[in-house]
Every structure is written in C-alpha cells, then in structure tokens.
Amino acid sequence: MYPGPRRTLPANNNFAVTSLIQGILGVLNAFIVPGLGFILGVMACIFGGLGMSRANKVGKGQGMAIAGIVLGPIAIILNILAGIVWAGINS
Template sequence: MPPPPIAPDGPGQVPYGYPGTAPAYGYPGPQQAPYGGVAPYPTAPGYPWPGMQPPPSNGMGTASLVLGIISAVGFILWPIALALGILALIFGGLGRGRAGRGEATNPGVALAGIICGAAGIVLVLGLFALLIATGA
C-alpha cells in the first residue's frame, strides 16, 4: 500500500509507524550516522548539549584566595610567604580576567586573593624592614 498523498501545505502529522520516523513515545530511536551506520544516542552523561554554556572556571580566583591567605598568615616563613604572595597576585589577575570575559563567576574571590597576596608581600617586606632596623 502506498503512503498517503501529501497536502499542499505540507505533510501534516505522519501516521504512527510510517517509515523513517522516530518512535512516538519514549526515548528517541537511533539516528543515522555518516556512512550509513547507526549513531549512538545524543550525548554521554557529563557532556553538555550543543549550545549549552560550559561550566564556570573558578579555579584561578579560588587558588588566588587560598595562596593569599596562606601568605598573609604565614609571613614569618618569609621565603614561602613571598612566593605565595606573588603567585596569589598572578592567579588573582588571571581570575579577574576570566571573570571579565564571562568564563568565571567569582571576580570578588579573585580580588580578595589579590588583596590577601599583597598583604602577605607587605608583611614580608615589613618583617625585612624590622630586621634591618633592629640590626638582627
């Protein structure tokens, strides 16, 4: 039996079981892959759908805050605190840049990391000034 004729304004609703259609209920059926094979279902768990925004990349701002806090609190260990303070400034700048481009959602955390890193550097420099002034 041939398929029903097509109306002038389009095919309308295709009857159930018509060749080349997806199942009417449930999960969509297999899709055609290139070279005639059957493609897997749309995507694997954990991968975004097409057109979906990637998750924010907040690692730089968070790392900046953690390093800045460690630098400010542990300024007595001056070589480590100085290195961590410099890294906090660098990571905080990178985190603020990502937030400005919309790739991250934590510009305040990155700014707090910059402030804490700068405070750690200032405390280390103050410790040097105190040591030089006292002649120790």
C-alpha cells in the same frame, strides 16, 4: 538511535580559587616563613589578574579573584615588615 543530551561541565574559575588560597597562605606565612609568604603574595597577585580575566568570560569567581588581589599585596607588605623585624632582632 539519537544520542542523548550532551552533558556540559560547569565552568569553573580555578585561577580565582588559586589566587585566594595563595593570598591566605601568604598572609599566614608572613611571620613564619617570610620568603615563602612573599612569593605566595606575588603569585596571588598574578593569579588574581588571571582570575579576573577568566571571571569576565565565565561569570564566576570575581569575588575570589578580588580577594586574592587584595591579599597578595598585604602578604608582600607583611613579609617585608617581618624581614625588617627579623633583621632588627638578629643585629
């Protein structure tokens, strides 16, 4: 008996997906929970870099990784602005 054809799983880029989701959540949480949005923005940048590295190997997820890399700094800037606004309101 010969074994059947090997099934290979499609290569995924979970780092890119994670980066995109964290970037979106970081921007959305900018004025709701400023500290959380800042952390998500930083993590979106980190996972975006890992996603780009993985995209070069796998060939998938480059757009999502770039979107996460772009949304990460936007989330960080919005969170800093939200912190300044919050400090101005409460002073």
